[in-house]
Amino acid sequence: MTLKQRYLRIVHALFIVFLLIQFLPNQLTTETYAGYAVWFVVGVEILTLLVSGMIKKSVSLNLFVDIVGFVYGLLIVWTLATAKFNLLKPALFPPPGKVFRQFICDYDKILVNIQSSIGIILQGYLLAIAVAVPLGLFLGWSARLGSAATYISKFLGAIPPIVYIPYGIALLPTFRSVSVFVIFLATFWPVLAGTMSGVMNIEKKTIDSAKVLNVNRFTMLFSIMLPASLQQIFIGCNQGLTVSFVLLTSAEMIGAQSGLGYYIKNYSDFGDYTRTIVGLIVVGIVIVAISFIFNRIQKFLLRWKA
Amino acid sequence: MSKIDIKHLTVDYTEKKKSFTALKDVSFSIEAGEFVSIIGSSGCGKSTLLSILEGINTPTDGQILIDGEPIKGTGADRGVVFQHYSLFPWMTARKNVAFGIKQVNKEANRSERLKIADEFLDKVGLAQFKNKYPSQLSGGMQQRVAIARALAMDTDILLMDEPFGAIDAKNRTILQELLLKLWEGDGSKERKTVVFVTHDIDESILLSDKIVMMTTNPGRVYREITVPFDRPRNRSELVQTTEYNTFRNKLLAMFYSDIADKIGEEVML
Ligand SMILES: Nc1ncnc2c1ncn2[C@@H]1O[C@H](COP(=O)(O)OP(=O)(O)OP(=O)(O)O)[C@@H](O)[C@H]1O
Numbered sequence: 001m002t003l004k005q006r007y008l009r010i011v012h013a014l015f016i017v018f019l020l021i022q023f024l025p026n027q028l029t030t031e032t033y034a035g036y037a038v039w040f041v042v043g044v045e046i047l048t049l050l051v052s053g054m055i056k057k058s059v060s061l062n063l064f065v066d067i068v069g070f071v072y073g074l075l076i077v078w079t080l081a082t083a084k085f086n087l088l089k090p091a092l093f094p095p096p097g098k099v100f101r102q103f104i105c106d107y108d109k110i111l112v113n114i115q116s117s118i119g120i121i122l123q124g125y126l127l128a129i130a131v132a133v134p135l136g137l138f139l140g141w142s143a144r145l146g147s148a149a150t151y152i153s154k155f156l157g158a159i160p161p162i163v164y165i166p167y168g169i170a171l172l173p174t175f176r177s178v179s180v181f182v183i184f185l186a187t188f189w190p191v192l193a194g195t196m197s198g199v200m201n202i203e204k205k206t207i208d209s210a211k212v213l214n215v216n217r218f219t220m221l222f223s224i225m226l227p228a229s230l231q232q233i234f235i236g237c238n239q240g241l242t243v244s245f246v247l248l249t250s251a252e253m254i255g256a257q258s259g260l261g262y263y264i265k266n267y268s269d270f271g272d273y274t275r276t277i278v279g280l281i282v283v284g285i286v287i288v289a290i291s292f293i294f295n296r297i298q299k300f301l302l303r304w305k306a
Numbered sequence: 307m308s309k310i311d312i313k314h315l316t317v318d319y320t321e322k323k324k325s326f327t328a329l330k331d332v333s334f335s336i337e338a339g340e341f342v343s344i345i346g347s348s349g350c351g352k353s354t355l356l357s358i359l360e361g362i363n364t365p366t367d368g369q370i371l372i373d374g375e376p377i378k379g380t381g382a383d384r385g386v387v388f389q390h391y392s393l394f395p396w397m398t399a400r401k402n403v404a405f406g407i408k409q410v411n412k413e414a415n416r417s418e419r420l421k422i423a424d425e426f427l428d429k430v431g432l433a434q435f436k437n438k439y440p441s442q443l444s445g446g447m448q449q450r451v452a453i454a455r456a457l458a459m460d461t462d463i464l465l466m467d468e469p470f471g472a473i474d475a476k477n478r479t480i481l482q483e484l485l486l487k488l489w490e491g492d493g494s495k496e497r498k499t500v501v502f503v504t505h506d507i508d509e510s511i512l513l514s515d516k517i518v519m520m521t522t523n524p525g526r527v528y529r530e531i532t533v534p535f536d537r538p539r540n541r542s543e544l545v546q547t548t549e550y551n552t553f554r555n556k557l558l559a560m561f562y563s564d565i566a567d568k569i570g571e572e573v574m575l
């Protein structure tokens with residue numbers, strides 16, 4: 001890619017457009033805090049220029065630039081529809097500057113809520129994987145046990161984990177422990193099923209190669225069958241992660257005193273839609289960040305795949 | 307007592323309630339330190355016989371004794387090269403070899419294992435490829451890694467199923483020489499017992515002490531032939547001698563007379 005291709009792009013035109021529309025007169029009578037949005041966009045633009053020089057692969061660079069372009073486009077439309085032309089109900093649709101300002105004001109509070117949500121997810125999720133993977137390897141291996149276990153896990157896995165919430169509440173003392181319990185179940189079944197089907201689908205060739213090396217039971221399970229079924233295990237983990245987020249945010253909206261779901265629900269109850277939008281954006285960013293990390297881990301562990 | 311005693315071995319494969327006899331009443335024995343080649347046309351049960359020796363398959367009838375003991379599953383006394391590539395795709399070439407070493411040599415630590423692995427990968431000509439995954443290697447290269455693994459494990463018995471089948475002529479010659487050199491050793495250690503499956507008559511003459519010729523449908527031993535040439539053998543000198551060519555022609559004639567016998571039988575039926 002030439003320097004010209006690297007730096008001369010439509011995104012930068014969108015950046016200029018965003019700055020220019022700030023000079024249009026405001027239709028909105030209340031304060032728009034446009035400065036916050038401008039600072040945000042300038043920050044993103046500087047970052048984009050820096051990153052353009054750094055990313056080597058043109059595919060990743062194009063992806064990054066496209067995302068920035070999308071964000072600029074969205075902010076332009078949002079600014080025009082709210083502050084500049086006042087097309088939407090101001091109470092429900094605050095201008096972007098106001099949202100950014102709120103984000104900065106609530107920064108501490110948001111961080112605490114992210115921590116609370118991610119803490120619960122990690123605890124339930126990692127615990128589930130730690131139990132389901134060895135169990136799945138073992139059940140898949142004892143083929144006869146495995147076939148019965150497949151049906152049992154299919155049946156139990158078919159129950160939507162959210163229905164365990166009332167039972168969990170009766171069973172467990174705190175909201176936090178109920179959430180961990182439900183996320184554990186939501187992750188446990190798909191990971192168990194993935195691991196078992198992964199083990200049962202390992203090629204005979206692979207198992208025989210290990211057998212003739214006379215490996216012991218432990219090595220067979222963890223050095224051979226675990227990597228050989230890793231791809232299927234990841235499918236289960238992925239499913240578990242998605243469901244966990246849905247469950248946790250829903251649960252937090254119902255009964256929690258902390259967490260991102262609680263933040264959103266609480267402020268929308270008070271009619272504070274600026275904060276509701278902040279919450280939505282934060283949830284989106286957290287989920288994207290976690291799936292990004294998850295994909296990286298998956299790619300690294302499966303780097304040997306052709 | 308022979309090192310390996312194959313006694314009245316019969317193997318049936320049952321598929322969809324239909325049974326197929328792959329080996330019928332196969333008997334022969336292999337002495338300690340002997341290099342035995344098994345030749346025979348495709349489908350005569352060579353891989354089946356090896357799978358019983360490897361301990362991953364059990365016979366319908368008869369048995370195999372190793373050092374007088376019936377085979378019970380796989381064992382650390384046998385190194386194996388399968389007919390089809392058998393590397394673990396998630397390990398690099400050198401990890402594959404080192405992993406094999408780890409299973410038989412519990413004393414060597416990690417760096418010692420890697421050192422032995424590197425040494426053997428170098429011997430099969432793959433030093434530059436040691437950090438590649440199997441999916442990044444050609445079929446013949448994968449087979450060479452599998453050979454390096456079996457050799458590096460330094461087992462009493464080596465079971466090799468057409469190990470050089472997928473390898474080009476030049477590398478095949480190099481690997482034959484390597485195998486021969488490692489097997490003959492410098493006299494300081496006892497020789498390994500090798501069971502070597504091949505399609506290639508020249509290869510079997512060059513390498514072995516004894517050739518077991520098999521016949522197909524059902525798989526049976528047709529002839530056992532002792533190879534009369536002294537060791538160490540020099541390929542280029544050996545192939546020019548008249549003795550070699552007479553012997554080779556005799557083997558070929560046997561190989562085809564087996565087929566002629568078959569046709570005769572069928573005509574008589
Ligand atoms: N798992 C199996 N199930 C059913 N039949 C089998 C199985 N494995 C081998 N056979 C049959 O047994 C016979 C012998 O097969 P085997 O693989 O031992 O032959 P081979 O001598 O090694 O042949 P090649 O030289 O082609 O490798 C063949 O007719 C084959 O179809």
Ligand SMILES: [Mg+2]
Nearest residue numbers: 352353389467
């Ligand atoms: Mg075969």
